[in-house]
Amino acid sequence: AQSVSQHNHHVILSEAASLELGCNYSYGGTVNLFWYVQYPGQHLQLLLKYFSGDPLVKGIKGFEAEFIKSKFSFNLRKPSVQWSDTAEYFCAVRVSGGSYIPTFGRGTSLIVHP
Amino acid sequence: DAGVTQSPTHLIKTRGQQVTLRCSPKSGHDTVSWYQQALGQGPQFIFQYYEEEERQRGNFPDRFSGHQFPNYSSELNVNALLLGDSALYLCASSLDGANTGELFFGEGSRLTVL
Numbered sequence: 001a002q003s004v005s006q007h008n009h010h011v012i013l014s015e016a017a018s019l020e021l022g023c024n025y026s027y028g029g030t031v032n033l034f035w036y037v038q039y040p041g042q043h044l045q046l047l048l049k050y051f052s053g054d055p056l057v058k059g060i061k062g063f064e065a066e067f068i069k070s071k072f073s074f075n076l077r078k079p080s081v082q083w084s085d086t087a088e089y090f091c092a093v094r095v096s097g098g099s100y101i102p103t104f105g106r107g108t109s110l111i112v113h114p
Numbered sequence: 115d116a117g118v119t120q121s122p123t124h125l126i127k128t129r130g131q132q133v134t135l136r137c138s139p140k141s142g143h144d145t146v147s148w149y150q151q152a153l154g155q156g157p158q159f160i161f162q163y164y165e166e167e168e169r170q171r172g173n174f175p176d177r178f179s180g181h182q183f184p185n186y187s188s189e190l191n192v193n194a195l196l197l198g199d200s201a202l203y204l205c206a207s208s209l210d211g212a213n214t215g216e217l218f219f220g221e222g223s224r225l226t227v228l
């Protein structure tokens with residue numbers, strides 16, 4: 001079965017700082033990768049996803065993630081964070097195709113100070 | 115366009131009791147997945163319902179059961195509650211066959227077991 005590791009559990013940044021959140025997965029086959037975000041008091045929502053093609057994917061609100069197959073990684077990045085990016089970020093992986101269920105990492109809590 | 119709705123939003127039970135949580139999927143979606151999110155952890159997959167049947171199940175005991183109705187809404191039942199069942203229970207809907215991998219989450223039902 002696949003598993004996901006998010007190494008940064010808590011990240012605190014000042015506005016305009018750059019962000020990179022780590023995500024590594026373990027599965028030998030083809031996978032689909034996701035980043036979900038949960039803003040305070042809101043539901044989980046999709047930030048971006050990778051299925052195939054260009055390993056650099058762009059999502060909403062200026063976020064991007066790069067799939068590095070050799071490193072089993074799918075790190076989330078943003079060049080300049082804003083106070084409104086304060087949220088929980090979850091990486092998820094699922095076996096490609098069919099009705100496979102995504103497995104979530106434990107999440108990273110990001111606090112951005114104005 | 116109605117998103118995923120869950121009820122109740124909060125509830126308190128005592129050990130040994132039983133609880134039923136409810137979920138209405140996003141309009142047009144036919145598949146419902148349930149997740150348990152303990153404090154400081156990522157969502158853990160409980161089970162998925164499609165065509166009124168449990169299609170996949172995670173590593174949860176038989177105390178956890180569910181149901182899907184013809185209108186695609188779903189219930190999660192937990193019997194013989196334990197303190198460790200205290201968590202946020204998330205419902206996520208999707209459209210089978212779309213293969214987008216994206217899950218649409220509700221805001222969850224927070225269960226406290228005393």
